Amino acid sequence: MEREKMHRLLRDMMLSRVFEERAAEEYQKGNIVGFLHLYPGEEAVAAGVINAAGPSDYIVSTYREHAHALVRGVPPRAVMAELFGRATGMSGGMGGSMHMFDRERRFMGGYGIVGETYPIAIGIGYAIALRALPESVICFFGDGAVNQGTFHESLNMAALWRLPVLFVCENNHYAIGTDIHRHSAVPEVYKRAAAYNIPAEKIDGMDVLKVYDATRHALDRIRRAGGPQFLEFETYRYRGHSMADPGAYRPPVEVKAYQVIDPLTIGAREIEFRYPTPAELAAVGPDNIARLTEHMISVGHLEEEEVAQIRKEVEAAVEDAVQFSLASPQPTMADAWQHLNSNRRHEQLLQA
Amino acid sequence: MTQELLYWQALNRALDVEMAADESVFVLGEDVGLYGGSYRVTEGLYAKYGEARVRDTPISENSFTGLGVGAAMVGMRPVVEIMTINFAMLALDSIVNGAAKIPFMSGGQFPMPLVIRVPGGVARQLAAQHAQRLESMFMNVPGLRVAVPSTPQDAYWQLRQAIASDEPVVLLEHEVLYFTKGPVDTMAEPPPMHQAAIRRAGKDLTLIGYSRTALQAQEAAAELARDGIEAEVIDLRSLNPIDWKTLSDSVNRTHRALVIEEDCRHAGAGAEIAASLAERCFFSLDAPVQRVAALDIPTPYNGALEAASIPRVADITAAARALLGPREKAAA
Ligand SMILES: Cc1ncc(C[n+]2csc(CCOP(=O)(O)OP(=O)(O)O)c2C)c(N)n1
Numbered sequence A: 001m002e003r004e005k006m007h008r009l010l011r012d013m014m015l016s017r018v019f020e021e022r023a024a025e026e027y028q029k030g031n032i033v034g035f036l037h038l039y040p041g042e043e044a045v046a047a048g049v050i051n052a053a054g055p056s057d058y059i060v061s062t063y064r065e066h067a068h069a070l071v072r073g074v075p076p077r078a079v080m081a082e083l084f085g086r087a088t089g090m091s092g093g094m095g096g097s098m099h100m101f102d103r104e105r106r107f108m109g110g111y112g113i114v115g116e117t118y119p120i121a122i123g124i125g126y127a128i129a130l131r132a133l134p135e136s137v138i139c140f141f142g143d144g145a146v147n148q149g150t151f152h153e154s155l156n157m158a159a160l161w162r163l164p165v166l167f168v169c170e171n172n173h174y175a176i177g178t179d180i181h182r183h184s185a186v187p188e189v190y191k192r193a194a195a196y197n198i199p200a201e202k203i204d205g206m207d208v209l210k211v212y213d214a215t216r217h218a219l220d221r222i223r224r225a226g227g228p229q230f231l232e233f234e235t236y237r238y239r240g241h242s243m244a245d246p247g248a249y250r251p252p253v254e255v256k257a258y259q260v261i262d263p264l265t266i267g268a269r270e271i272e273f274r275y276p277t278p279a280e281l282a283a284v285g286p287d288n289i290a291r292l293t294e295h296m297i298s299v300g301h302l303e304e305e306e307v308a309q310i311r312k313e314v315e316a317a318v319e320d321a322v323q324f325s326l327a328s329p330q331p332t333m334a335d336a337w338q339h340l341n342s343n344r345r346h347e348q349l350l351q352a
Numbered sequence B: 001m002t003q004e005l006l007y008w009q010a011l012n013r014a015l016d017v018e019m020a021a022d023e024s025v026f027v028l029g030e031d032v033g034l035y036g037g038s039y040r041v042t043e044g045l046y047a048k049y050g051e052a053r054v055r056d057t058p059i060s061e062n063s064f065t066g067l068g069v070g071a072a073m074v075g076m077r078p079v080v081e082i083m084t085i086n087f088a089m090l091a092l093d094s095i096v097n098g099a100a101k102i103p104f105m106s107g108g109q110f111p112m113p114l115v116i117r118v119p120g121g122v123a124r125q126l127a128a129q130h131a132q133r134l135e136s137m138f139m140n141v142p143g144l145r146v147a148v149p150s151t152p153q154d155a156y157w158q159l160r161q162a163i164a165s166d167e168p169v170v171l172l173e174h175e176v177l178y179f180t181k182g183p184v185d186t187m188a189e190p191p192p193m194h195q196a197a198i199r200r201a202g203k204d205l206t207l208i209g210y211s212r213t214a215l216q217a218q219e220a221a222a223e224l225a226r227d228g229i230e231a232e233v234i235d236l237r238s239l240n241p242i243d244w245k246t247l248s249d250s251v252n253r254t255h256r257a258l259v260i261e262e263d264c265r266h267a268g269a270g271a272e273i274a275a276s277l278a279e280r281c282f283f284s285l286d287a288p289v290q291r292v293a294a295l296d297i298p299t300p301y302n303g304a305l306e307a308a309s310i311p312r313v314a315d316i317t318a319a320a321r322a323l324l325g326p327r328e329k330a331a332a
């Protein structure tokens, strides 16, 4: 892979990490309220998958979607302002953390109901197929979400009608506090796709280069052959399920095994928040960001100093996003009614 | 024996007592076991009763609720926890087409001792898909009972009664009430599950609330009392059936009624109550029954807009004063 592309992946992952850690801080300050599901640990999936997509492809995501929006190119200002509930946010302050939309970038939403992304994705896929366009839909979901009936119903229709949908499972091994062996009879998620004759692969989701390649190939196959594809990425979230969840149900040894202090020492901050001390973690293998960094240095695509430089840049971007959000106006009730009735055109309803 | 308990603790205690007394009682839902429940209601039960009776389910609302229906048909007494009412939308088939209909359409052959516990209501900035009320949807289904406890005492009593009932009961628990505290008498004889409670006596108007709005109505009444307005406060406790006698007796005394609901105004619980009171109390009403309700809009994430979209105590006092009209001036 060329140097520029790798830099893009690294920058996206670092931006996502720094953004999410800052969001956690802003949550603790009270600038962000409600459910806040963070992404640290899983960055390689969003960065690899979405960078492999083209601008005409669609993204359908869950409530853990800030990084997906950032990687898709939504300015950090608009993502952060939505978390702050401001009028300048992606959804005008109406949706918040779980409901980010950007029509222009074909970012078709963050959805809060588990299992809701599949039907929407196949609907978009159906429209693409009807219009015979060279486009695809990327449908994200978690390991817990595959036990919803919509998973089976949608995979069946996608396969039956050869819809251009790439199903992407972000398998972080947990549905809130229930680990995959306690919620799924078949914990190898990708195997389920075989029931619908959908080609499926399981990929190391902590390795962004593998994620990127697998996604590119899957999208190629969709474009060439039509019909859905399925990728399962094994990954891990360092934090609890949301800011309301201390994540106490996970064995510390397991958390440790997936974590390290990466060159950014962002990992260390993450760990201090809830889990073992940074000292306890020093011995373990690299996380996704550290892995890419090391690889890039070893193949001569990255200098040590550049890491610090990128980090400075993404921190500045996130700081700017926070300042922008703080200075942004609150939406008004008139805005809210306007959004609700935005599709009413000029129809005048009878008023009391 | 009376103790101060939090609302979630009262529910927890009720489950514990029923599970200890009857082996056919079992609990299931997402993260109810090892994790102890999103709002701690099932805390400690997994250790005490084991995973078969405190079952962590996959995220499969329609099917695990349906599992509860099937088990109830053969004499078990399942208590299904649906993590929040928003996800109960996925289980409507099991609830509406199953639990509510089977006893009837089987010609009465099957009991349905099923309890469905659902946290709901507008909590704090959880946005449109996690801040719904929806009680009127369940009220509109014959065959379902709908209980709406506002106090730890009622939470304790009504959950126990729901488990003991052979009819399917939807227990709507309000998310902001879980950490409210109140006395719970575990020995006293409870009133019937559907009987309304007069929380405060008054002669000038009747404030009618349930779940969280029953507490807001009491706050509003206390405020109105400072201006010499004596509001009677009724906590409905049950939305299906509704205790019309307690309600109409009160309205026949006060001649004015104000219904407070957190659900959206259009076709909400308040519409049913106002219409029925108009039918029952028409000749003793001095003014049309009024409603304070949520705006007919999905809940905005933004905090100020969220707060403005649901009834506040100030909205209740303002509506009460408006309803009293010139009488208020006379009293002042
Ligand atoms: C239909 C539905 N049921 C339950 C929930 C509550 N809930 C939110 S996220 C979640 C776990 C989802 O796990 P998974 O699909 O693995 O995604 P992850 O959060 O791990 O990314 C649950 C149970 C919900 N939002 N929607």
Ligand SMILES: [Mg+2]
Residues within 6 Å of the ligand: A142, A143, A144, A170, A171, A172, A173, A174, A175, A176
């Ligand atoms: Mg998961």
